[in-house]
Amino acid sequence: ISCVEDAILFTEEQEALVVKSWNLMKKDAGEWALKFFLKVFEIAPSATKLFSFLKDSNVPLEQNPKLKPHARAVLVMTCEAAVQLRKAGKVVIRDASLKKLGATHFKYGVVDEHFEVVKYALLDTIKEAVGEMWSEDMKGAWSVAYDHLVAAIKTEMKP
Numbered sequence: 345i346s347c348v349e350d351a352i353l354f355t356e357e358q359e360a361l362v363v364k365s366w367n368l369m370k371k372d373a374g375e376w377a378l379k380f381f382l383k384v385f386e387i388a389p390s391a392t393k394l395f396s397f398l399k400d401s402n403v404p405l406e407q408n409p410k411l412k413p414h415a416r417a418v419l420v421m422t423c424e425a426a427v428q429l430r431k432a433g434k435v436v437i438r439d440a441s442l443k444k445l446g447a448t449h450f451k452y453g454v455v456d457e458h459f460e461v462v463k464y465a466l467l468d469t470i471k472e473a474v475g476e477m478w479s480e481d482m483k484g485a486w487s488v489a490y491d492h493l494v495a496a497i498k499t500e501m502k503p
């Protein structure tokens with residue numbers, strides 16, 4: 345009987361696919377981040393109500409200065425998750441940060457369906473950004489990294 349937590353197998357190739365595509369997007373990260381979340385709100389318009397800074401704001405969605413940082417955080421943290429999955433076989437987030445992430449998403453009423461929509465929009469944005477470089481393997485690598493990151497956040501989504 346093993347007492348060791350099962351490590352997730354995430355290969356060097358998968359890590360490289362994620363890092364390579366993120367590096368390509370990095371120089372226009374703000375633009376892609378914005379596109380990413382506009383896709384989310386196109387699919388799920390009601391999700392805008394979750395964000396305090398969108399709900400209480402009169403500026404058009406795409407001009408809201410607070411929208412990009414969240415979108416960028418999702419991209420960056422998913423890429424970091426890929427690196428950690430390869431290195432450590434798990435998503436590593438500082439305890440305090442993970443607790444805060446879980447608490448925030450719980451408090452604002454983020455549910456499974458929101459994570460699904462964001463995943464779909466994330467993959468669609470990367471596909472658009474990398475063009476010919478897109479592949480099923482690249483999609484798979486980002487999917488796995490995102491799913492594990494979300495699973496980690498969900499462990500702390502409780503009152």
Ligand code: HEM
Nearest residue numbers: 391394395396397417418421444445448452454458459462
């Ligand atoms: C806040 C990351 C998914 C909605 C935050 C913050 C971070 C973050 C870093 C701010 C820090 C904090 O207060 O704890 C992520 C990551 C995600 C993710 C890494 C997925 C891997 C989602 C999804 C939704 C969402 C799917 C809903 C569509 C929100 C909201 C806030 C927030 C409403 C609070 C914003 C406000 O201050 O009004 N997220 N997020 N997030 N996130 Fe996410």
